[in-house]
Amino acid sequence: MTRLALALVRVAAALLPLAQRERYREQWRADVAGAREAGLSPLGVAFGAVRIGHRERGPVVLPVGPLVLALRLRESTNLGAVLAVMLLANLGGSVLLVI
Numbered sequence: 001m002t003r004l005a006l007a008l009v010r011v012a013a014a015l016l017p018l019a020q021r022e023r024y025r026e027q028w029r030a031d032v033a034g035a036r037e038a039g040l041s042p043l044g045v046a047f048g049a050v051r052i053g054h055r056e057r058g059p060v061v062l063p064v065g066p067l068v069l070a071l072r073l074r075e076s077t078n079l080g081a082v083l084a085v086m087l088l089a090n091l092g093g094s095v096l097l098v099i
Helices: 001-017 018-033 040-055 066-072 079-098
Strands: none
Touching: 001 018, 001 040, 018 040
């Protein structure tokens, strides 16, 4: 099982840009090796590495509009601010449907 996890880590590192491959491959191999001690599955750690490797290849999309406000207020305890963002997002969506 660990051999399969290490093979997946090699695949995940190959998905990364050349400048980052060696660093992440070494880090992920160590994570797979120490997964059992932490009570984790080595395959789960390897699949997480593949997921990160795949995500790092894609273009970075910056959030705009109400999404930016929602991300900033994600951990807010101010209920009024959260409701205002939800209202703005719904109104914006309604306007786009009408136009």
